[in-house]
Amino acid sequence: MVWFREDLRLSDNPALHAAARQGRPVICLYIHMDGRNGERALGGASRWWLDKSLKALSRDIEKLGGQLTVRAGDGSACLDAVIEETGANAVYWNRRYGAVERETDATVKSRLKDRGTDAQSFNARLLVEPWVLKTGSGGFYKVFTPFWKALRGCYEAPAALPRPENLSGPTPDTLGIDELSLHPKSPDWSTGFDAMWQPGETGAHDRLKAFLDGPVDAYPSERDIPGKEDGTSGLSPHLRFGEIGPAQIWRATRAAMESGRVSEDSGWKFLSEIAWREFSYVLLYNRPDFADANYNSDFNHMPWRTDKSALKAWQTGRTGYPIVDAGMRQLWATGWMHNRVRMIVASFLTKHLLLHWRDGEAWFWDTLVDADPASNPASWQWTAGSGADAAPYFRVFNPITQGEKFDANGSYVRQWVPEISDLPDKYLHAPWTADKQALSKANVRLGENYPEPIVEHKAARERALGAYETLKSQRANA
Structure with missing residues (x-):
């Protein structure tokens, strides 16, 4: 039996390959355990993706003569039930790296072995297991650049594992994927997702x-x-659900570089972003509370604010800062946001609004199709300043100049904030600076069809820097 979790693919799947190599019938099993055993429940956008990904996997398995058996409930109990129904004497799976998930898997493996069932786990999710690369002092890497240097210097992708030729085997009772109720209803807020994604x-x-x-x-x-x-590649949600593995991306990119189709600079820059995901998993493995607790405990003294109306304005793209609002609206409409804009909106929440990074991390967890248990908190803590190798506390992204620099022609803002699309470029990223004639000509009525800024940039920046000074003084007196 192969227990699928975050590895929803047939090619280059170590657990599936090991099972198929035994030459015995294979049972393909997915257990929906969302939120059970202390695991973090998936957000709404991730549930949408999972629904489509499971259906794609099921179709692929059927083409090879097999069945994706779907169950829901406690993982160990469901495994026991399918073993009892089919007589399976071996269970293989690919590893997960969160603390709760590791504990669950270790318990399951121990119980299976105690009853005489072969249980084996494999790495399908990472280039290198998070305990492998060590610093000169023997610890884990806490700074990305030396981690990337070490990884690039030592990693060689193993040979690709072929897709099985046949997956026929027992067909125990199965739930229909629709019975998991993963697709949103009443209302269906995912209507813009299909045009962008093919899970x-x-x-x-x-x-x-x-x-x-x-x-x-x-x-x-x-x-x-x-x-x-x-x-950008748009591969992040596919990686999140294991529809493609990082080793497959590495092999394909390196092959393109070696053939001359892709330049060295471009190829390595792309692979360094794959490595950032790896680095995030090193942090998650060593700091299991990463999504809840400050990596840097000094930030326990940070004087975060509570402001429900400001948080709502940020979530709904109504801050009055066009590049921020464009990003938040893109997120809601597509389940994804451009990486540069993710940094801008995260900086705005944690520094302009001085709201806790956990508020942003939780919103992204619910609304991103690529909401990853390692990358999501790692990126939020990096921007807030509380993470490993974090951005310096005094880096407060200016949403006006960021918009002018990275959306110079205004195409991004005009797509997602259409109510100000007729403003000239020079006013587009700061509509409140436009004169009455320009606003009238563009049919922009600040405070009516587009909001005034909910906070003034200079004052917000000074407040953020003051908060960090308070943090330093409290740390010194702790």
């Missing part, structure tokens, strides 16, 4: 191929331009 292994490889066939060449310069549709 599943095929969609993942199509994305990778399309990216390596051209857009990757401009990646170092265009990855920061949110209005550039193919400036």
